[in-house]
Amino acid sequence: MTANFAAMSDADLLRATIHELREAALEHHWDDYTFDFAHGQMYTGTVRGNRELERVWAEEVSPARGRTPITSVRLPVDIEARLDARAVTEDAKPAEIIRRALVEYFDRHPA
Numbered sequence: 001m002t003a004n005f006a007a008m009s010d011a012d013l014l015r016a017t018i019h020e021l022r023e024a025a026l027e028h029h030w031d032d033y034t035f036d037f038a039h040g041q042m043y044t045g046t047v048r049g050n051r052e053l054e055r056v057w058a059e060e061v062s063p064a065r066g067r068t069p070i071t072s073v074r075l076p077v078d079i080e081a082r083l084d085a086r087a088v089t090e091d092a093k094p095a096e097i098i099r100r101a102l103v104e105y106f107d108r109h110p111a
Contacts, residue, residue: 011056018060
């Protein structure tokens, strides 16, 4: 069944596009960076400044729907290399190793 995009509201078209982006990410095994980059491009080019679409975006992309907040960290090259090597060894994403390391740190060093 093909959707009639011309008859869709802007909000419904955005919902459909977000869904398609998620499907593409799963089908093509995108890493978090690629997925977040594509999301950012969609937001910047389509959503930002449009109140109706910003509301839909918040409903569809909020952390409550399975996405978590993003925290950026600068790492020295040697630490990044060790992280990447460990990720390959453990067949895990670098973000997962960082999450585990933080949990272990907090468990060992209570405030």
